[in-house]
Amino acid sequence: MTPPPVEFLATSGGLFRDCSVHDFDILRWLTGREIVEVYAKGSNNGDPAIGAVGDVDTALAVVTFDDGTLGSVGASRYNGAGHDVRLEIQGSKGSLMVGLDENTAMASAEAGVPFPSGNQHKTFAERFDQAYRSEMAAFAELILEHGPTPAPLRTRWR
Helix, strand or coil: CCCCHHHHHCCCCCCCHHHHHHHHHHHHHHHHCCEEEEEEEEECCHHHHHCCCCCCEEEEEEEEECCCCCCEEEEEEECCCCCCCEEEEECCCCEEEECCCCCCCCCCCCCCCCCCCCCCCCCCCHHHHHHHHHHHHHHHHHHHCCCCCCHHHHHHCC
C-alpha cells in the first residue's frame, strides 16, 4: 500500500481522519462507552512531502473510556503487504479478532504457518468491497420498506 498523492493529503484532515475515523466509532459502538481521553503520537518515516503538508505517515492513539477501559488505534500509510485493517479485542473471557481472513496483509513469524493463503488486499476499496455492497443493500431495503434506522440517534451525530 502506498500513500495517496500529496495534493490529497494536504486536504485529507490527517492520517486518523482519513484512515481511522470509523475505528473510533467502532470502539464506542463495541464498548457502549464514550471516549473521554486520547493520547496520540505520530511520525514520518517515508516520503518527507507528507510531513511538509502537516501530516504523519504512521500514528498510534491510546484512548480511555468513561469507565477506565483502554483501547488503541494504529494507522499507517505504508504497508508493503497491502491494506491491513483489523480489530482485536482482548478480555477476561478470551480474545476475538475481526477482519482476519485469507487475504489479510500480514504474515506469521512462526515457521510453517501458511497464513494468509490468499492475495492480500491492495486497496481500501478492495478490502471493503463486500462491506460497502452489504451497506448499500441494507440502506436500499430500509428506504424501500420505510423502516426505522437501526442506528441509535446518539451514534449518528457523533
